[in-house]
Amino acid sequence: MATHHPEFESDVQPRDQGASSPFAPHTGAEVAAMLDAVGAESVDDLFDIPESVTFDGEFDVDAKTEFEVVSEIEDLLGQNADAVEFLGRGHYSHYVPSVVDYLSLRSEFLTSYTQYQPETSQGFLQALFEFQSMLVDLTGLDVANCSMYDAATALGEAATLAARVRETNGETVLVPDVLREGKRSVLENYADGAGLTVESYPTVDGNADLDGLADAADEDVVMVYAESPTSRGTIEEGLSAIADLAHDHEATFCLGSDPVALALLEEPASVGADVVVGDASVLGLPASHGMGLGLFAVKDDYLRQVPGRLVGTSEDAEGRRAYTLTLQTREQHIRKERATSNICTNQAWVALRTAIHVASLGATGLADLANDCVDLASEAAARLDSVAGVTAPVHDRHHFREFVARTDEPAAEVVDGLAERGYLVHEVGDHEIQVCVTDMNRGELDGLVAALREVVA
Amino acid sequence: MNYRQARWERETDDGETVAEPLLSEKGTETVTHEASSLPDDLTRDELTLPELSEPEVAGHYTRLSQMTYSIEHGPYPLGSCTMKYNPKFTEDVAAIDDGAIHPDRPDEFAQGTLELLYGLQAFLADVGGMDEVTLQPPAGAAGEFTGLQVAKAYHRANGEHEQRREVVVPASAHGTNFATAALAGYDVVEFPAGEDGRVNVEALEDAVGDATAALMLTNPNTIGLFERDIEEIADLVHDAGGLLYYDGANLNALLGRARPGDMGFDIMHYNVHKTFASPHGGGGPGAGPIGVVDDLAAFLPDPHVRETDDGEYELYEPENSFGKVHGFHGNWLVLLKTYAYISRLGDSGLKDTSAMAVLNANYLASQLDLEIPYGPFHHEFVASAGDTDAAEFAKGMLDEGVHPPTTKWPAIVDEALMTEPTEALSKDQLDLLADAFAAAGQKSDEELAAAPETTAAARIDQTSAARNPRLSWRDLEVADD
Ligand SMILES: Cc1ncc(COP(=O)(O)O)c(C=O)c1O
Numbered sequence: 001m002a003t004h005h006p007e008f009e010s011d012v013q014p015r016d017q018g019a020s021s022p023f024a025p026h027t028g029a030e031v032a033a034m035l036d037a038v039g040a041e042s043v044d045d046l047f048d049i050p051e052s053v054t055f056d057g058e059f060d061v062d063a064k065t066e067f068e069v070v071s072e073i074e075d076l077l078g079q080n081a082d083a084v085e086f087l088g089r090g091h092y093s094h095y096v097p098s099v100v101d102y103l104s105l106r107s108e109f110l111t112s113y114t115q116y117q118p119e120t121s122q123g124f125l126q127a128l129f130e131f132q133s134m135l136v137d138l139t140g141l142d143v144a145n146c147s148m149y150d151a152a153t154a155l156g157e158a159a160t161l162a163a164r165v166r167e168t169n170g171e172t173v174l175v176p177d178v179l180r181e182g183k184r185s186v187l188e189n190y191a192d193g194a195g196l197t198v199e200s201y202p203t204v205d206g207n208a209d210l211d212g213l214a215d216a217a218d219e220d221v222v223m224v225y226a227e228s229p230t231s232r233g234t235i236e237e238g239l240s241a242i243a244d245l246a247h248d249h250e251a252t253f254c255l256g257s258d259p260v261a262l263a264l265l266e267e268p269a270s271v272g273a274d275v276v277v278g279d280a281s282v283l284g285l286p287a288s289h290g291m292g293l294g295l296f297a298v299k300d301d302y303l304r305q306v307p308g309r310l311v312g313t314s315e316d317a318e319g320r321r322a323y324t325l326t327l328q329t330r331e332q333h334i335r336k337e338r339a340t341s342n343i344c345t346n347q348a349w350v351a352l353r354t355a356i357h358v359a360s361l362g363a364t365g366l367a368d369l370a371n372d373c374v375d376l377a378s379e380a381a382a383r384l385d386s387v388a389g390v391t392a393p394v395h396d397r398h399h400f401r402e403f404v405a406r407t408d409e410p411a412a413e414v415v416d417g418l419a420e421r422g423y424l425v426h427e428v429g430d431h432e433i434q435v436c437v438t439d440m441n442r443g444e445l446d447g448l449v450a451a452l453r454e455v456v457a
Numbered sequence: 458m459n460y461r462q463a464r465w466e467r468e469t470d471d472g473e474t475v476a477e478p479l480l481s482e483k484g485t486e487t488v489t490h491e492a493s494s495l496p497d498d499l500t501r502d503e504l505t506l507p508e509l510s511e512p513e514v515a516g517h518y519t520r521l522s523q524m525t526y527s528i529e530h531g532p533y534p535l536g537s538c539t540m541k542y543n544p545k546f547t548e549d550v551a552a553i554d555d556g557a558i559h560p561d562r563p564d565e566f567a568q569g570t571l572e573l574l575y576g577l578q579a580f581l582a583d584v585g586g587m588d589e590v591t592l593q594p595p596a597g598a599a600g601e602f603t604g605l606q607v608a609k610a611y612h613r614a615n616g617e618h619e620q621r622r623e624v625v626v627p628a629s630a631h632g633t634n635f636a637t638a639a640l641a642g643y644d645v646v647e648f649p650a651g652e653d654g655r656v657n658v659e660a661l662e663d664a665v666g667d668a669t670a671a672l673m674l675t676n677p678n679t680i681g682l683f684e685r686d687i688e689e690i691a692d693l694v695h696d697a698g699g700l701l702y703y704d705g706a707n708l709n710a711l712l713g714r715a716r717p718g719d720m721g722f723d724i725m726h727y728n729v730h731k732t733f734a735s736p737h738g739g740g741g742p743g744a745g746p747i748g749v750v751d752d753l754a755a756f757l758p759d760p761h762v763r764e765t766d767d768g769e770y771e772l773y774e775p776e777n778s779f780g781k782v783h784g785f786h787g788n789w790l791v792l793l794k795t796y797a798y799i800s801r802l803g804d805s806g807l808k809d810t811s812a813m814a815v816l817n818a819n820y821l822a823s824q825l826d827l828e829i830p831y832g833p834f835h836h837e838f839v840a841s842a843g844d845t846d847a848a849e850f851a852k853g854m855l856d857e858g859v860h861p862p863t864t865k866w867p868a869i870v871d872e873a874l875m876t877e878p879t880e881a882l883s884k885d886q887l888d889l890l891a892d893a894f895a896a897a898g899q900k901s902d903e904e905l906a907a908a909p910e911t912t913a914a915a916r917i918d919q920t921s922a923a924r925n926p927r928l929s930w931r932d933l934e935v936a937d938d
Contacts, residue, residue, distance in 0.1 A: 021806040023542050023734070024813040025883035034820040034884060043812045046819050048683045048833045053720045055713065059583050063803030066546045073797060077555035079569035080562075087559040090784060099511055101552075107529045108522035111543050113737040116535070116863070119912040120462060120855055122476060123521030124739040130480050133929035137506055143928050147741070149595040152784030160640070185759070185780035189606055193642030235499055264490060267501040279784075289570060290560030290785020291595075291742070303926065309740065313933065314922035317907075317915040320466065320474040326922040332598070332632035333866070337645040342636035345596040345730065349738025356518060362508035363486040371493055378494070398495055424562060 015042050020063075084444045085287070086425045088402040088436025089231055090151065090180050090279065093287040094260065094369065095439050096353075097360050100284060104353045114309070114348075118324040119316070125323035128348060129311040131355040138262040139276045140269025141297040145308040147280075147347040148294025152183040154277035155225065155256065156190025157296065157307045157341055161275065162223035162252040163194045164305050164340070170222035170251060173198045176208060180231045187225075196222065205395035206234030206404070210241050221249050227256035228265055232434065233377065233402035234395050235265060243272030258282045259295070259358065261400055264370035274299050283361075284353035293350040306330060307341030309348075372439060373401045380437040381405070383449050389456040394432060402436035404428060409456050417455030423448050458889055460858030462912045463523035476913055477520050480507035481930040524913035525739070526860055532882055532890040534821075536837045536863040536875025537631065537679060539709050539731030541814075544801065547735065547794035556793060560785035564771045571770035574786075575762045577796045578746075584807075585705070585725050586718025587748025593758045593787040597706060600726025600745025601637035601673070603758060603782045607724060607749060608671045608700045609641060610756040610779040617698065621670035625699075627656060629680065629867035634673045634704060643670060650869055654680050654831035658689055669699035676703065676720065677710050679867045679875070681818065681834030691721025700724060700753075705745075708732045709879065710815060710836035713808035723750050735794040744791040758782055811836070813880035817887060821878050824891035826898060830870055837877035839870040845898075845905070847872040852916065853897030855909035859890055861897075 015035055016028040026034075031043070040046055064072070104110070108123065115121035128146040135144035148154040159173050173191055175184060177200040188198050201224075202212035208226055217224065224246035228236035236242075239255065246253035255273040257265065259280050268276045281293035298306055304327070312326035332339040358366060377399040384392040384405050392405035407414045408431070415427040423444075426434035437445065465476045475482075486508035490500040509517075527533070533540040558567055578590040594600040605624065612618045624638035625646045638645045648664040651657030655678065665672060672694045676684045684690065694701045703717040703725035709732045717725045729735055730743035737743070749757065758781055760772035802810065814836040822829055827840040840862075842850040850872070851861035862876040874894075878887060900908070909915065927933055 019809055019813050019880070021802055021809040021813065021880065023544060023802075023806075024809060024880040026813055026816075030884040031816065034816055037823045038816075038819045039823075040819070043816050046815045046833070047714060047835065048685070049711075049715045050683075050685050050688075053687060053715050055586070055716045055719060059580065059713070059804050059807070061580065061799065061803045061807075063806050064800055066544075066801065069797055069800045070546060070550060072800060073550050073573070073793075074553055074555070076573050077553050077569040079572065080555050080558055081566045081568070083562070083566050085559045085562070087561050089561060091560050093557075093559075097511075099515060103515060103518040103522070105548060106519070106522040107543075108525040108527045109518075110548075110736045110738055111528035111540075112525050112739050113533070113535060113538055113540060114740040117526075117851065117855060117861060118917050119852070119909050119914045120526040120860065121524075121739075122913040123524035126477065126479070126524075127518070127521050128739070129928075130930070133479070133481065133931065134506060136929040136931050137504070149599060149742075149788075150784045152781070153595070153599070180784075182781050183784050186782060186784060189602075189780055189782060190640070192606075192609075193640050195642065235495070237499065262501075263504055264493060264495070264500055266499060270501070285790075287557045287559050289556075289558055289789035290783070291787070291789045291791075292784065310926075310928055312922045313927045314918045316917050318474075320476065320914065322914040322917045324917050324919060324922050326919070326926060326928075329923075332636035334632070336632050336635035337639040339632065339636040339639070342598040342602060342633050342640045343596070344598045344631075344633050345728075345737070345743040346741040347595075348740030348742075349736070350742060352739060356514065359480050359507055359509060359514045359517070360511060363488045363504055363506035364508060366506065367488045367490065367504060371490075374494055398499060419563060419566070424559070424566065426561060 083422050083424050084441055086423060086435045086437065086441060086448060089426055089434060090183065091290050092282045092401060092438060093440050094282060096284065096286055096357060099360050100353050100356045103356050104349065109352055110349065115325055122323055125311050127352050127355055129323050131351045132311060134355060134358050135295055135297050138259055139297040140267040141276060142300040143303050143306060144297035145306050145310055147351045148296050148308055148343065149347060150292035150294045151256065151277060151279040152186035154294030154296045155183060156187050158254045158275045158277050159187060159191050159196055159223055160194045161302060161305050163196055165302060166222045167250050168219060170220045171196050172220045173223045173225065174201050174216055174221055175225045176201060176203050176227065176230065178203050178206060178231050205397055206230045206232040207236050207397060208238050208242055210238050213242065213245055217245050217249050219249060221251045223252045223254055225254045225256065229261055229400035232395060232404050233399045234397035235400055239266055239271035247272065260370050260373060263366045280354045281350050283357040284350055293347045293354060304330065305340055308343045308346055374398065376437045376442055377401055377403050380435060380445055383445060384435065384452065387449060387452050387456060390452060401438060402434055404432050404434050407431050407433060407456060414455055418451055421451040423451050458858040460911050464913045465520060476524060477517065479930050480509065480517060483513060484509050531859050532878065532886055533860040534862050534876045534878045534890060535860065536877040537706055539877060539879055541734050541879035542881035543734050543736040544798060547797045550797040551790045551793050568770055571762050573796055574792065575764060575770050577792060578762060580799055581727055581746055582748055585727065585748040586716030587725060588751040589754040589757060590746050590748045591757045591761060592746045592792050593783050594745040594747060595783050595788045596741060596743040597726055597728040597745040598633040598637055599782055600747045601633055602640060604702050604724040604726060604747050605637060605641040605671065606779045607753050607756045610777060611753055612670055614777060621668055623668045624670055625664045625672040627674065629678060629869050630673060631704065631706065654682050654869060655684055656686060656690055658686055661690060661693060665694055665697045665699060669697050671700040671702045673702040673704060675707050677707050677835045680831045680839045680869060681837045682831055683835065687720040706731060707836065710811055712811040713804065714811055723753060729795040730791060733795040734798045735791045742788045742791050744788045810880050817878040817880060817882055821887045821891060825894050827894065837875060840874045840876060841870050842872035842874055845872060847874055849905040850874065850897050852908040853900045853905045854893045856911045857893030857896050859893040
């Protein structure tokens with residue numbers, strides 16, 4: 001049955017050799033007994049790989065002890081230069097309470113998978129149901145799924161949803177001209193397959209220019225996207241008007257936000273949002289090099305078009321409340337090329353962490369955190385504004401977490417000068433820097449301001 | 458095995474019997490924003506969410522965890538999902554504070570992170586026999602999408618995009634292959650397997666042609682068989698001007714023994730949460746890096762990591778990049794755990810992984826009294842539940858204290874039980890698992906219909922869940938009113 005490679009003779013694993021991987025439990029005696037049961041001479045005999053495609057090389061990676069690996073990675077990551085980050089623009093960190101780690105790292109949560117057998121997965125299903133429920137409360141919309149990969153892919157999925165539900169022949173997705181480039185690129189790639197194109201509408205001081213948007217919106221528009229807070233940290237003031245404009249053209253209105261901002265800012269449902277997307281991992285994850293959690297909520301009409309997993313309630317045979325994945329005929333494992341999305345593995349464990357974080361903050365703690373995001377941004381902007389040669393904020397708007405400042409010196413030089421002093425901010429224009437302040441770095445604000453004084457002096 | 462999952466029961470205020478009340482049933486608070494420094498018209502009227510003390514939160518999630526079966530409870534042989542043991546130390550590695558950085562740090566402030574990512578790119582390239590690897594896709598399906606975007610960009614560059622509208626997929630492929638092709642805007646051409654369960658080259662010849670953008674295959678295929686004609690298949694696709702895509706879900710079978718690149722594949726994804734043991738977290742996160750051959754490297758997502766002449770690491774945009782598939786750099790924490798796992802195992806451990814995974818599947822199969830129509834299989838096999846509905850059979854297994862296999866897929870086997878024990882199960886665990894199969898096999902239809910009895914919930918009514926969707930605690934309150 002199996003190919004045996006004579007030239008491999010010397011390499012053939014002895015039949016009574018136990019596993020050398022620390023994560024395979026086999027003793028030599030067990031390997032021999034199992035081979036006997038199978039009727040094979042050696043483990044190599046079990047492989048049916050034609051010789052012409054057999055690999056007999058090495059990867060030159062030496063096995064290491066756990067201590068060696070941990071030390072190696074500590075050393076490696078230790079090479080990330082020390083710096084205080086005042087960075088945001090779509091990836092934010094707030095303090096994550098210890099309880100989030102201790103609970104989410106329980107191996108029951110960490111090492112289970114998608115709840116294909118709901119009877120034995122009730123706990124995780126309930127946690128995901130609660131996550132969905134929190135997003136329903138925060139958005140005011142009817143349905144939230146239990147995760148997309150990140151904010152950008154959630155936006156891409158929103159565009160394909162808009163194309164499926166469209167009542168016109170529209171093919172244009174309108175986004176603000178200040179949209180973060182990377183997010184726009186992801187959107188364009190999702191849009192491409194659906195035959196959609198992405199176009200910009202103008203903004204004034206960070207927020208939508210409603211006249212410009214009205215000019216850009218024609219019968220070809222299928223979705224209008226706006227963010228609050230925007231990628232320049234401003235709080236959008238024209239959400240209802242944007243929604244009306246979209247709806248006048250029978251287009252979907254998609255709003256980008258995050259759970260902290262949603263706790264304070266206008267409720268999406270009340271301004272007419274049809275879909276809400278964004279990064280929910282602003283709660284639950286520390287800075288993770290951009291890893292996120294895509295939130296995705298919609299109004300009821302779009303229920304059958306939602307991408308990804310949905311948990312619902314039902315009853316078990318004994319009449320008790322029970323949870324299960326539901327409406328799975330939307331999904332790839334059943335509907336194949338007619339599925340609402342290709343997503344399978346998602347960010348469920350991050351959703352669990354976000355839910356635990358929300359639960360431990362509670363309504364009061366979350367609202368306080370959101371208010372801090374407003375107050376810290378304005379306090380920090382005022383501090384920067386006091387530095388000669390710096391004007392902050394550039395936009396005469398309300399801000400959330402971050403703001404843009406104008407520098408008389410070229411921004412590139414200011415950013416470099418700050419970096420030399422161990423402070424990182426974004427360069428967003430020839431004379432514009434962007435600064436993000438949260439509970440995590442507020443204690444370093446004095447240092448940032450002092451460094452900025454030196455740099456622009 | 459005698460088994461009982463933790464099960465609580467209590468009544469809510471509305472008289473409903475539940476295992477654990479919802480957070481919202483334990484206590485909520487409604488806050489308003491009068492004191493906010495924002496003007497009224499920019500704030501919401503009010504916000505209602507659960508409001509609980511930390512002890513209550515900790516108790517809630519601890520009880521939920523105990524109603525969740527996981528790898529560490531026992532066998533979890535979900536075919537195609539590679540539910541192997543997740544080494545604990547990778548969590549400590551993921552918690553290293555120096556790694557918790559913002560994605561927009563300038564390269565010179567992220568040298569450690571970039572070097573690690575570069576090392577992982579290089580290692581994965583080696584394992585797959587590929588020339589370049591991007592780590593950006595956040596799961597296998599996202600890797601498939603990335604791969605097809607690369608293929609599309611390549612055909613566009615050659616002026617053949619308009620002509621190449623089709624992606625060819627075997628009938629037994631995973632649902633994501635079909636869905637991804639559709640997402641990328643392709644028409645899906647499905648072709649049936651041959652009698653031996655492998656690709657029938659003649660059937661494939663009919664499916665492949667001038668319109669083919671790519672063929673997506675996994676090897677070993679979804680019934681565990683090695684596609685022995687893979688080189689002929691590769692020639693066929695390449696002669697037609699198409700690209701060959703490898704779905705890496707089954708790479709655990711081949712680690713260190715065969716490489717997709719050597720078989721003629723042009724693009725592949727790695728399901729690192731499967732093959733390289735990062736925990737599945739109740740459905741994710743994963744990561745789905747893709748590897749490509751040299752000719753396609755210029756089309757990879759932006760940004761990519763490279764080493765500079767003076768030994769530093771930098772991000773750059775590949776010359777003909779099609780753009781991005783993730784807002785930033787992908788699922789960093791998963792990639793980090795992958796790197797740790799690979800470093801720990803080294804060559805010998807990786808080779809041993811495929812050996813023990815294949816031995817375990819073969820041994821388990823030898824202990825079962827079920828028909829396994831196709832072989833020789835590798836890391837997984839597909840048994841048939843025969844006259845019994847495979848989904849019912851699975852419910853019967855739950856009462857034996859194990860997680861059942863993947864059911865009813867692929868359709869090439871009637872009442873499929875797709876079983877992948879992985880290398881991490883000991884002989885003792887495999888014997889218990891075999892007993893669980895046997896016990897389920899002996900149950901009558903009535904007994905199966907009454908199963909499971911030992912889990913936190915008894916059999917759940919799926920129809921009513923779908924017919925009357927209640928997807929949030931708000932829906933439950935509305936139902937009560
Ligand atoms: C064969 C196969 N292909 C693709 C996928 C998709 O991978 P992911 O779930 O990581 O998106 C899976 C797994 O779920 C699979 O089993």
